[in-house]
Amino acid sequence: MALTAWVSFSFIRPLRERAGTGSEALAQAVKLAILEKLVNAAFGVAAPCVFARHRLGPREAARAATLCCSSVRPRGGMTMDDGVFLERFSRGELSGFAHLDHVRVVYLYTLRAGRDAAVELTRAGLRALTGRLGVPEKYHETMTVAWVRLVSERAAAEPGRDFSAFVEDNPRFQRKDLLEDYYSPEVLFGAEARGRFVEPDLRPLPGERLPGGL
Structure with missing residues (x-):
């Protein structure tokens, strides 16, 4: 240091x-x-x-x-193979989980299983990860669903690309605060939005709602 x-x-x-x-x-x-x-x-x-x-x-x-x-992107793409990355994520075994790791998870699950399954798989992985780290209260349902709706809409339009190329051509997904374009802080960071999915109050998310009103 x-x-x-x-x-x-x-x-x-x-x-x-x-x-x-x-x-x-x-x-x-x-x-x-x-x-x-x-x-x-x-x-x-x-x-x-x-x-x-x-x-x-x-x-x-x-x-x-x-x-x-x-x-500064590593040669050959991301440093961890997509399959290994998703497997470790699903088990809550990643040593770190940055913002772009979250976007990558959603993107890969969307390509492999579709948008609806991406929500379920991302939710399960995040709960496993936060539970393993001893901070299960950090899981946020609205953020999980909203990021799937944002990323999956672009992923569906640009199939067959690796994640590095996808995020390079969609630089807005590098913004950790992107959801604040759709939600006011009072709604996004409220207790209700953490526990269940809440629709945005500033502008609508792209795509149709997921099953169950998500």
């Missing part, structure tokens, strides 16, 4: 301080994000891409996120 701090202080902090505006800010943000992801991968620091967002416009920030994630 001392080495990580040294790299951050010596390289990442100066990049942040030098970030300007416009195209210069975009270039600096991409360099910063790539370096941070490499440090995270090398030293096991679980953190997302971080940009000087207050100096970038929305379009530039989105473009920087896409460039960052594609630039």
